Amino acid sequence: MTGADRLGDPGRSALRRLRTTQRIVPQQAREQNRTLLLQTVFAEGPLSRAELARRSGISAVSVSDLAGELVESGLLVETGTQRHSGAGKPAVLLSVREDAFRIVALHLSDAVRFIGVVTDLRGTVLHRASVPIDGRVGEEAIEALLGLAQQLVDAAEGPVLGIGIGTPGIVVDRRIVRRADVRRWFDLDLAARVTERLGLPAYIENDGNAAALGMYTHDPEGRASLLGILLTYGVGAGLIVGGALVEGDRFAAGEIGHLSVQPDGPLCDCGRRGCLQRLVDTARVRERLAAVPEQERDGVLAEAGAVLGTAIAPMLAVTGVGSVFVSGPDDVVTGTFLGACRDAVRARVQPSGEDELVVEAVHDIEDLVLVGVSALVLEARLGLA
Numbered sequence: 282m283t284g285a286d287r288l289g290d291p292g293r294s295a296l297r298r299l300r301t302t303q304r305i306v307p308q309q310a311r312e313q314n315r316t317l318l319l320q321t322v323f324a325e326g327p328l329s330r331a332e333l334a335r336r337s338g339i340s341a342v343s344v345s346d347l348a349g350e351l352v353e354s355g356l357l358v359e360t361g362t363q364r365h366s367g368a369g370k371p372a373v374l375l376s377v378r379e380d381a382f383r384i385v386a387l388h389l390s391d392a393v394r395f396i397g398v399v400t401d402l403r404g405t406v407l408h409r410a411s412v413p414i415d416g417r418v419g420e421e422a423i424e425a426l427l428g429l430a431q432q433l434v435d436a437a438e439g440p441v442l443g444i445g446i447g448t449p450g451i452v453v454d455r456r457i458v459r460r461a462d463v464r465r466w467f468d469l470d471l472a473a474r475v476t477e478r479l480g481l482p483a484y485i486e487n488d489g490n491a492a493a494l495g496m497y498t499h500d501p502e503g504r505a506s507l508l509g510i511l512l513t514y515g516v517g518a519g520l521i522v523g524g525a526l527v528e529g530d531r532f533a534a535g536e537i538g539h540l541s542v543q544p545d546g547p548l549c550d551c552g553r554r555g556c557l558q559r560l561v562d563t564a565r566v567r568e569r570l571a572a573v574p575e576q577e578r579d580g581v582l583a584e585a586g587a588v589l590g591t592a593i594a595p596m597l598a599v600t601g602v603g604s605v606f607v608s609g610p611d612d613v614v615t616g617t618f619l620g621a622c623r624d625a626v627r628a629r630v631q632p633s634g635e636d637e638l639v640v641e642a643v644h645d646i647e648d649l650v651l652v653g654v655s656a657l658v659l660e661a662r663l664g665l666a
């Protein structure tokens with residue numbers, strides 16, 4: 282990472298908001314205006330109250346009232362005055378106080394350690410910590426992650442807005458890990474466990490979805506839709522269409538690891554043959570790479586990339602999504618792997634517009650998941666993302 286240790290691009294992330302399906306009832310109007318005002322300052326500040334009224338469409342009287350409330354709560358701060366050529370006294374500018382709150386974000390998908398950060402509201406990393414997993418599963422693994430979360434909250438040196446956690450497995454309602462075989466967690470109310478221990482709201486998301494949210498937040502092109510593929514444990518996917526994360530029935534969208542793509546392929550733990558997970562999982566690809574001479578390595582990578590491309594092509598055709606970001610370790614997601622994946626996609630899917638279908642690699646898996654779950658905390662607690 283260059284420059285400040287920062288998750289994502291703050292300028293970018295400030296402008297992107299996840300679309301929610303909640304309806305606003307009249308008594309929520311004030312709350313909604315408060316959120317809109319905060320969003321506008323977060324994305325476009327520093328701004329004067331008059332400019333804020335103009336950009337948000339909220340009346341000047343309401344802006345003044347709400348801004349006063351937000352300054353008092355410490356979320357907004359007056360940061361000087363605006364020079365202008367006209368007469369009259371200069372306008373006072375309002376900014377979001379980035380250190381008003383901390384966010385704690387955890388990433389549980391690494392094979393050897395649980396990783397966490399403390400950030401400010403803009404994603405600047407103030408503290409990083411990790412704890413070795415050492416093969417722990419079930420209750421012991423929960424204790425390890427709670428210990429890490431506690432350590433981060435203790436290091437936060439400020440009020441913590443909430444805790445976001447990206448984990449392998451199926452996650453329901455941003456709270457319950459329905460199943461994460463690799464950790465031997467089943468119907469685990471992880472959010473409740475975290476809140477019970479730390480007294481803070483917690484938001485849990487599947488790692489593939491969290492990574493997709495991170496990719497969305499990061500994306501310099503500002504695409505509204507994308508398919509994120511996460512190659513860590515098996516194969517995870519997160520789909521964002523029109524700014525909304527697709528969760529699917531039973532929150533199982535993106536669980537593509539046991540999609541059988543080669544009926545006569547190798548037997549998988551699930552009993553099917555030729556599961557995607559069996560064919561393109563990082564560990565499996567590395568096994569095959571280790572078993573072939575140097576000159577055949579590219580062949581192995583191209584084959585794996587083509588299998589992935591073939592599997593995701595129908596997903597792109599159905600959703601009309603034109604951009605795929607593949608996140609995985611550099612020794613697997615190589616130019617050869619990616620090229621084969623892209624070729625397989627382009628050979629199968631008609632692009633919806635003039636632009637070619639995009640298949641690119643993204644790095645910093647760890648940070649993408651952390652960005653994604655931080656965005657969930659910001660959205661859930663302040664209406665920001």
Ligand SMILES: [Zn+2]
Nearest residue numbers: 539549551556
């Ligand atoms: Zn399987």
